[in-house]
Amino acid sequence: MNPPGEADIARVRFIKSAQRLGFSLGEVAHLLELEEGTHCCDVRDLAQQKLVDVRTKLADLRRIEAALAALVRDCGERREAAPCPLIVSLQR
Numbered sequence: 001m002n003p004p005g006e007a008d009i010a011r012v013r014f015i016k017s018a019q020r021l022g023f024s025l026g027e028v029a030h031l032l033e034l035e036e037g038t039h040c041c042d043v044r045d046l047a048q049q050k051l052v053d054v055r056t057k058l059a060d061l062r063r064i065e066a067a068l069a070a071l072v073r074d075c076g077e078r079r080e081a082a083p084c085p086l087i088v089s090l091q092r
Helices: 006-020 025-033 040-077 085-090
Strands: none
Touching (some): 025 040
């Protein structure tokens, strides 16, 4: 087996960089098809959709964070005889 060449190393770097930005392997494969740089509009559209996805996930994470923070606070304030607020909320 031949050692990896510069082109192979550059391709792996490209893939890893795209994955760090949240692109799936399927999306990375599509980006590799567009890699020569003449399809900037297509790349922008793909990146725009990824940005929408990331913003949606961030909004979901903020909602989850707020709910968990409230439950943790409620758990800290509960009385011994009262049921755990987190467990109660999960049973609803």
